[in-house]
Amino acid sequence: MPCMYILYSEKLNKYYIGACINMERRLYEHNIGHSKFTSLGIPWKLLYTEQFEDLDAAKKRELQLKRMKSRKYIEELISKKK
Template identity: 35%
Template sequence: MFTTYALQSIHKNYIYKGFTSNIEDRFKMHNEGREKTTAPYTPFKIIYTKQFSNRKEARDHEKWLKSSSGREFLKSLR
């Protein structure tokens, strides 16, 4: 099982999109600043998750979230 997710920085205007096989561990890593890309934007809250049965579907959905229509969708969740 894979999860596509979006995190919103609590203090800055930043949304991170990704996918993982373990959302709890991944979220913890982001919030502890152990990811180079997201460390300057901690702390985060989860604003979106969707589960998929395989890695390809999760990756394809992550790509959509990074597209202009996907970004607009995530902005509507704020």
């Protein structure tokens, strides 16, 4: 199922926002250093997901959050989900 997700790295004290179809596989890829940026922050923890009907909708939501450039908003989203 397509989703938008937020990961967190304690090592970097940073959040990472992405979109994918298979969350389990994508988290695995982040934690084995599949991409250059996320390899610096291993281990990544999955803190938040939103499910969508298709990948395009998940990517639109990803871009919406990235454009906000707001750590405070991301942390509020995560805290509301818990």
